[in-house]
Amino acid sequence: MPIALDILFPIPTPAFSYLLPFDANIPSIGVRVVVPWQQGLRIGLLVGVREVGASLGLELKQIITVLDSQPFVLPKQTELILELAQSSCSPAGLVLSTLLATGLNEELIHEARAIEGIKDISISTEHWVLASQLDNINLFREQGLIKEQIRIVPIKHKVLKIAKPIDENLQGKRQLNQRIALEWLDSVESVASGSELARQADVSESAVRTLVKKGYITYVEEDAPEPALPSYPSYEINKEISFLSDADYIVISGGSKEERIAALYDGIARALANDRSVLIIAPEQSLIAETASYLQAKFPTLVLSGELNDRQRKRLWHDLQEQAVVLVASYFGFLAPLHKLGQIILIEESSSSHKLRSGPRLFSPSVAKALAKKINCPIILTDSLISAESLLLTKKANAEHLQLPYLEQRYYFSDMSSSNNWPLSANLLQVLNQVKDRSRQAILLSPRRGYSAALGCTSCGEIISCPNCDLSLKYYQEQKKLRCHQCSTELSIPKTCSNCNSYELQAMRGAGTEWILKTVKRQIPGIPVYRYDSDQRDDLSAMLAGEAGVVVATSAILRHQPLSNVSLIALTLFDSLLAFSDYRAEEEALRTVLSLNELAPNKRPLILLQSFQLEHKLFKILRASDKLKAINSFLEELLIRRKAYNYPPYSKIARIQISAKDEQIAYHESNRIFDTLKIHCKEHAELLGPSQMAIFRIRNFYNYQIFISDLSSQGFDELLKPIIPYRGQVRVRIDIEPREIGGFLE
DNA sequence: GTGCCTCCATAC
DNA sequence: TATGGAGGCACA
Secondary structure (H helix, E strand, C coil): CCEEEEEECCCCCCCEEEECCCCCCCCCCCCEEEEEECCEEEEEEEEEEEECCHHHHHHCCECCEECCCCCCCCHHHHHHHHHHHHHHCCCHHHHHHHHCCCCCCCCEEEEEEECCCCCCCCCCCCCCEEHHHCCCHHHHHHCCCEEEEEEECCCEEEEEEECCCCCHHHCCHHHHHHHHHHHHHHHHCEECCHHHHHHHHCCCHHHHHHHHHHCCEEEEEEECCCCCCCCCCCCCCCCCCCCCCCCCEEEEEECCHHHHHHCCHHHHHHHHHCCCEEEEECCCHHHHHHHHHHHCCCCCEEEECCCCCHHHHHHHHHHCCCCCCEEEECHHHHHCCCCCEEEEEECCCCCHHHECCCCCCCEHHHHHHHHHHHHCCCEEEEECCCCHHHHHHCCCCCEEEEEECCCCCEEEEEECCCCCCCCCCHHHHHHHHHHHHCCCEEEEECCCCCCEEEEEECCCCCECECCCCCCECEEECCCCEEECCCCCCEEECCCCCCCCCCCCEEEEEEECHHHHHHHHHHHCCCCCEEEECCCCECCCHHHHCCCCEEEEECHHHHHCCCCCCEEEEEECCHHHHHCCCCCCHHHHHHHHHHCHHHHCCCCCCEEEEEECCCCCHHHHHHHCCCHHHHHHHHHHHHHHHHHHHCCCCCCEEEEEEEEECCHHHHHHHHHHHHHHHHHHHHHHEEEEEEEEEEEEEECCEEEEEEEEEECCCCCHHHHCHHHCCCCCCCEEEEEECCCCCCCCCC
């Protein structure tokens, strides 16, 4: 029986079937294979082997060669890819292209020669010929007339080397510089370029150029050296927290970031001592770097992040197989070649950055849990505040929750509803003056960049909104621009209101970094003020060195190295944390406030929150004398409510997003999809919608959403069968375990 | 008719 | 993802 191979490519499709040549051995799952693809070649990953009927065997193309003798992606990880595809309702190739950091885009040398005894084609039987020089290679292959071989192109680089020794033609006075350059090159053997040699030997570039022209030195291609991997500063941890657990689901919450990492040490040391690797997944570049900084002094640590270029990734893939290590990684770590994985650690379990916003929209903690289950290893999650999901799971057997004491924080709550000062209350200004008097530092957090959330007309109330989106344009006073934070459209500022022709256009709604910065400069003259958001990242090195100053920032500052002399952290509008109408908003807001101290580790700055709703229950928690108790009862209440509404973690939710350029089509098609699903799912799912998304129109696309919860654990691949793959006139995107689901609850 | 662009289906 | 074909548009 012919053998068919299921091969996955990094494109959004399921696996394709190819035929194994009849004389070839069956390769192992997870190796890379090279196959004919349209006009050329392509590298894919072998994910399945099966027998097929002889008739199908005639229709399929044959693979050309197997690239690896050992699996490139371990069989368990290969299974994980297929499982994730199923659970995320997306094609397996899309999961592969999202998670695999390297290996499928190698440049290949493809050669062919005629099989012995075949004379009637124009190809040599003795010499390999480059396939690119042959016209009908596909035809020859199908007829079985040729043999083919494929090699990965080794990476070369060009260097300057000596081609012939100094001779009498270089003895003249005017050739002095050339002699110097030649002698220098003789002593160092090779340099990367002509200008590099000129610089090193301290001669002119033209002297070097002349040497090349005369043939004394020449460019040679040689194997490129292994690229250096990025290095990180080492941080010492002053706390010792001894903690070892044999549970297979462990949560470490509370304390400071540093303490949570200290609590990981014993477990990591034990894994390494048992020759097991440790995989640490962090949600952001800066957290990857920080975590690596804490660990590398104690453990052999490697780092895999999106910042590595292709050659560095290849080197890392090689280095990872040498010994048991700690790998600190982005989600790329899930398919890294760690042969003996002993534990998986997730940093900042609840960070929204763990949710991938493209492709199959995976949620890293869920991927980590699936992998841990598959290879039967423990998983450890850390965060400032335990998530509702984890709280429920740690109540089960073989789970453990290490609750570190919450840091004693000094809070001050400033009531904006009774304040006349906007955007900075009198209280905040007073504290800022103290900061200035004592030459300390302050961080003011703004919910947005720009000057204000909108520019509007004071006489008729008209707000200028984006021509492409249902959003107000953000006002940039300095640049004299209006900008849409969704589609990046920029408009210049109109002189008059388009509605009533009045000249009274003014900054409206929430204050952004520009506005706050301007206010601080005016009200607190004499202290340096910096801005730090994704539009403008001021150089904060003076503040890093301890000098006095105020930083007005968005959450971008959380990714900056902590400042050293901070005595005030202010959230200028606490209420914006609750503005997302997501059922997780309160939990997230509390988590954000609890982790504000990370901006000034080992210090105890005043944390000042400005709010219009000081009666909100989160303030009671922050005020409580027994914070731990208050937080715990908040979390327990949260679980009770989630259970009552049947929300996660008590059910699984998916969002179906329907978009179309035509509003009517979007409306009708989302209703049609809703009805189709209703009939298909019967009592196994609860369906909500279709409703307009929080921003109905984005980039001229109209967006509807349908929520579906899986009531009897059928799996969304089953529930959504009628619409995957979707063929129709709108764009349909499926998001399992969605985050930031605006307008869903209450 | 040509050139250029966008949209969209398709890949074994 | 990447490629090519279909269809639209401007221009000669």
